[in-house]
Amino acid sequence: MNLTKIRKDVAVVGAGMTVFARRLQETGKEMSWEAAKMALDEAGLTLKDIDAVILGSAPDAFDGVHKKGDWLLDGAGGTNKPFMRVYTGGGTAVFAPIAGWWHVASGMFKRVLVVCEEKMSSVQPHAQSAFAHIWDPILDRPLKPNLVWIFAMEMQRYMHKYNVRYEDIALVAVKNKRNAVGHPCAQLADPNITLDDVINSEPMALPVRRLDISPPSDGASAIVLVSEDVAYEHTDTPVWIDGVGWCIDTTMWTNRDLAFPKFVARAAKMAYEMAGIKNPRKEIDFAEPYDPFDYKELQHLEGLLLADPGEAAIMTREGKTQRDGEFPVCPSGGLLGVGNPIAATLGIKIGEVYWQLARKAGPRQVKKDVRTGVTQAWGDLMQFSAVIVMRRR
C-alpha cells in the first residue's frame, strides 16, 4: 500500500446540510439539491465549476426504489458529469468523502462535489421494516430479528469484557444531546436532559434503552473538495484531508468478538500513517466518531486508538470529552443529538470537523485551539469503518 506519495493534496472548502427531522416534506432529490447548493455557495462555486460528483446513500429499501444513484442524480448535481454512487451502510457518511478524495488526489479532477442523502421516513410503518432486509435469510431471518438486537449484543459484550458501567455509557447520550443545542439542524437537542432521563428511558433491547439510540431521520449533506492547485482561489481557510483509511471485517458477525472493533483500528492506522501521525492521543485535538448509539462513541474512540479499551468511559465520566474538555468528542451533537439520516450524517462528521478547523462552528466552536481533527463512520453489518484525519495548516 502506498500511503505516502499521493499526487495531490485535497482540501474541503465548503459544506452544507439540511435540517434533520423524522419527516421532511422535501423529496430525496430536493434535499440533495438544498445541501449541494449550500456547499457550493459556501465555497463560492457554481455547478459549472465542478468536475465530478459523488453520491452517498444507504439501503435502497428505505426508498423502495432500487437504483438510488440515478434516482437522486439530478438533485446531487451529477447530470452530464462523471458520477458515482458509493454505499457502505452507515460508513457512507465518511466513505463517500473518501471516494471524493481519491478522485481529486489522483490528479484527475480539481473540484469534486460529494452529496449524501437519506430519507428514512418513506418506509412504513418504520425504518425497521427495511432493516429486516439486511439479515442473512437462512440463519438470521427465521429468528425474526430486530436490528437493535445486534447492537445490544455488541454493547453487552463491550461492557462485559472491559468492565464498563452503563451509567458512564449513558453520559455520552447526555453530552451529545446537550451539544446539539447549538446546532441549527438538530432533531433531538435537549438542553435539560439528565443522566436519570437516559437510565430511566424505556427498555428497547437491554442493555439498550430508548435514549441510548439516535433517531431515524430525513436529511442531506454535502461538501466540496478541491485540489491543492486551486484551494486558495476559493478560501483563505482550506481544511486539508491529510489521511484516509477504511477497512471491513467479515459479515459472519457471530464469528467475531464484538467487544473491540479491530476494523476501526486498521482503518485508523492507515489514516494516521498517511497523515504522519505517530501518537494519535498527542497529535489529534478532537474527534467526531460515529455515535448512532452512545456506547459506539466509546468503542470508536478506543478503535481510533484515542483511548485504551474501556478507558473512553472513564474519560467521559471525568468530563474530558465535553466540548470544553481536554479532548472534545462529538462537538456537533452527533447522531444522538442532531439525528441519524444514515449517509447524510456526513454533515455532522466530516462537515463538523471542517467547520471546527475553519473556526466557523459558531456556538459549537470548541474552546481550545484545534488544528487536527479525526472523524470516523461505521456501517454495513457492524463490520466497516472509514476514517479521515483533517488539519488546518
Added chain:
Amino acid sequence: MSKSQKFGPPLNPRGRRLEAKELESITHVRAKTPAKYAWAAGTAMSRFLEELKNGKIIGRKCARCNRVLVPPRMFCERCFAPTTEWVYLPGTGVVETFSISYIDTNANRIKEPILVGTIAFDGAPPHCGIMHYFGEVKPEELKIGMPVEPVWKPKEERVGSVLDIKYFRPRQK
C-alpha cells in the same frame, strides 16, 4: 468564482419538518412493493440445515488455519482456500453475548421479553457460533459465559431450519 463566504455552519438550513398526521394529507403517495424470494441455501448451508433435522450442529474445517467454521462455509475467507472436512460439534457452548428485548422485529413493544444472543460453540474457535434464543432461564440469570445446550423440537417437527432448535438453555448435565 468568488472566495468562500465567512458564514460557516448551516445558519439557515432548509427543509420543512412534517408531523405524522401530515402523512394522511396530500404530502405523500402510498404503495406496496410486493416481491417474494427463494434464496439458495448453498452447498455448505444446505448440509448444515439437513443436519439440524438430525439434531446435529456441524462445522467445516480449514486445514490451513485449523479453524472449524460455524456456520460452515466451503471456503475459508482468511486463507482463501477450500475447507476440507465436516466436523460434528457437541452442540453445547457458552453465552457469548445476549440481549433482553422488549421490542419485536417491527419495533413493536412487547411485555414478555425475548431472550436472544449468540452462542460460542464448544469445539469451535473462541467467539464462533450462531445467533439464537435462550429459554428456561430468567432474564436476570442470563450471563455471558454461562454454559448452554440446545433444546430441539421433536424430530417429526423439524424441517431443516435454524428454528429446529427451539432455544438454548442453561446446561443440565
